[in-house]
Structures are given as C-alpha cells and as structure tokens.
Amino acid sequence: MSAYVRPAIDARVFRDADGRVIPYGRRWAGSPPEEAYSAVSHPDRYLPLHTVADALIGHLRATYDVELDEGPEVADDLLRPHPEVQRAVRVRPADAASAALTFVFTTFPGVIVHAGLLHDFAYPVCGCDACDSPWEYEVDQLERTVLAVVSGDYVESVTSRSEVGFRLVYPNGSTTGQTRAEDLPAGRLTAALPILRDLPDGWAPWPLRADPGSGS
Template sequence: MSSYNRPSVVAPVFHDADGQIIDYGNRWSGSPPEETYSVDTHPERFAPLHTVADALIAHLRATYDVRLTEGEGTAGDLLRPAPEFLRAVRIQPNDPACAALTFVFTAYPGIFLHAGLLHDFHYPVCGCDACDSNWTTEADLLEQQVLAVVTGHYREGIEDGPQPWVEYAFTYPDGANSGRSRAEEIPAERFEAAKPILCDLTEGWASWPQRSSGS
C-alpha cells in the first residue's frame, strides 16, 4: 500500500501595516483584540488546502478500491450547502461497510468534507483574525481525519430518545476526537435513511479495501 505524503507547498506570506510578516497561529499570547473578531483579513492564506485535498484524493484513488464521482450534484452530499463551491469529488469505497468521503472545494478558499452519512467537517471552521488559524493546522486536521476514515477509525452513531443525538468519533494513533449534535439539526429524510444503517454498524465504519494490483 502506498503511503500518503503531503505535497510540497509554497506557503503564502502576508505582511501587516508595518511591513512585518504576520505569523498566523501565533499572533495572540492571550485573548485576541476585540476588533479582530468577525474580521477576515487574508482568507487566501488557506489556499494550500486545495492542493492538500487534491493530493489526498489522488492518493485514495490510487491506493483503494473506490469509485470517484465529480460534478455539481456531488456537492449535495453535504448536509448544508457550501457557499460558492468550486468543485466536488465523492470517493465511494466499493465495500458498503466503509464510509464514503466527499471533498467540496470552496472559493473562500477552504474545504468542506462530508464523511459517512451524517457529518460535515469544515477546514477552516472559522478564518477570522481572532481565531488566528493557519493553513498548516487545518491541513493537519484534514489529513488526520481523512486517514482515520480510510483506516476504519471513524464511527457515527445515534443516541436514541425523545430528542436524539447524532454522534461521531475519530480515533488517532495519538488520541481521539468526538462530537455530537441534535438530530433535529439534520435534514429529516437524511436522518431517517441513515438510522438503520448506523444501527448495524455497532463497531463503526470498516477500513477501506486496497486496490488490487491489476485494477
């Protein structure tokens, strides 16, 4: 099996009003200034995420037994529409026990990722000056979560009850990440269609089968 390697990226450099390089990710030693909230000075700093997503797609296509679908309709895999989407690619393993991934490229620039049946993940979640995120941190998370899905370390579940919760969990070599949301926040038809499938996946989604050498 080939291993994934992040492509070489020429990182964009930005300067402040004094001509100093802006060190995104390390700007604030304490709370950010109030005026930096809801201000997004250089969203183009996230442009390398498109390069990273392209590399991940190429790696998954070459390594695993999958089929790819690309086109405007594929962006409909997201639970909520992506603003100004440019391109969408669904990677569907040929084993139905495996979670599919859909990469949606946005003009922001950023990546929306739909994983499995009921979860979307955004890179970045927020690019405002106060949050001070940088493209490398977002790329780390994108790669980590995509590879967790591929290796069978991703789980979706539903906690039943009068007000059901929809949950996800990633397991990584160095830890885990999980979250939950109310089922009412998900389109009802998507939730109802996913329920019987997720109830059968008590151990989570399976690892993706590798592509045979002759295929």
C-alpha cells in the first residue's frame, strides 16, 4: 500500500492594506480587534485545501476498494445545504461497515467533509480575520480526519441523552465532539440509528484494492 503524500504547495505571501506581510496564525498579539470578526481578507489563502482534497481523493481511489460518485447532487450528503458548492465527490468503500467520505469543495474556497452518517467537518470552520487560521493548519486537520476515517479510527454514536457524538483517533492524539440530536435532520438520525447500533466499536478500516496503486 502506498502512503499518502501531500502535494507540493507553492508558498504565497499576503499583505495588509499598508503592504505589510500578514503572519497568519500569529497575527494578533492579544485579542483580535472587534472589526476582525466581520472581515475576511485573502480567502484565497485557503486554495491549498482544494489541491489537497483532490490529492486525497486520488490517493483513496488508487489505494482502496472504492466507488466514486461526482456531481452537484452529491453535495446533498451534507447535513445542511451549502449555497456555494463548486464540486462534490463521494468516495464509497466496498465494505458497508466502512464509513463513506464526501468531499464538498466550496467557492470560499474551502472543503467540507461528510464522514459516515451524521457528521460534517468544515475546513476552515470560519475563515474570518479574527480566527486567523493559516492554510497549513486547516490542511493538517483535513488530512488527519480523512486518514483516521479510512484507517477505521472513527466512531459515531448516539447516546441515551439524545446527543450525537464522534471520536477520531490519530497517531498522535484524538478528537471528540458532541451535538444535540435535535439539531440534525430527523430522517437522517432515524436512518442512522440501526446502522450505528451495529457498529459499537466504530467504523471498519477501508478495504484495500486488489491491485493498489493502479487507480483504474
């Protein structure tokens, strides 16, 4: 099995209105100014997310036993409609016990990943100047989420308190989260319940291709 390798990303420099280089990720010494919460400058700094998402799709297709669906209708996999969809690709592993992944490329530019049945992961989550997240951080999060899912290190659960949760395990840590079940589309939740009950230990690793690396 060939390991995923991030594609080369050309370094870009972004400047403020006075011509100073913006050090994204360490822009604010303290709290950001109030106006930064409603400002979005240089959203194109997130274009590498599209490049990396495309590379991830190519890696999944070449390495695992999957089927791909592509088209605007695939974006309906998201729990909530997005108004600015540029491209949508669903990657379905051959094993029904493995979580599918849907990559939705937005015009912001950003990427939303629908993983399994009840969770969407957005990169970036916001993108405003106050958040100040550099593209490198967002790409790191995208890659490790996708690779955790395909490795079988992803659990979705619905608790008795009507909360929906997830857990992603990485080589160097983990992430968990919860949301109220009532905030999700009722039909999606109803359909997911019996499937997730049969997966108490989480989704299975994706099956490998018989001829990994060919991508055909």
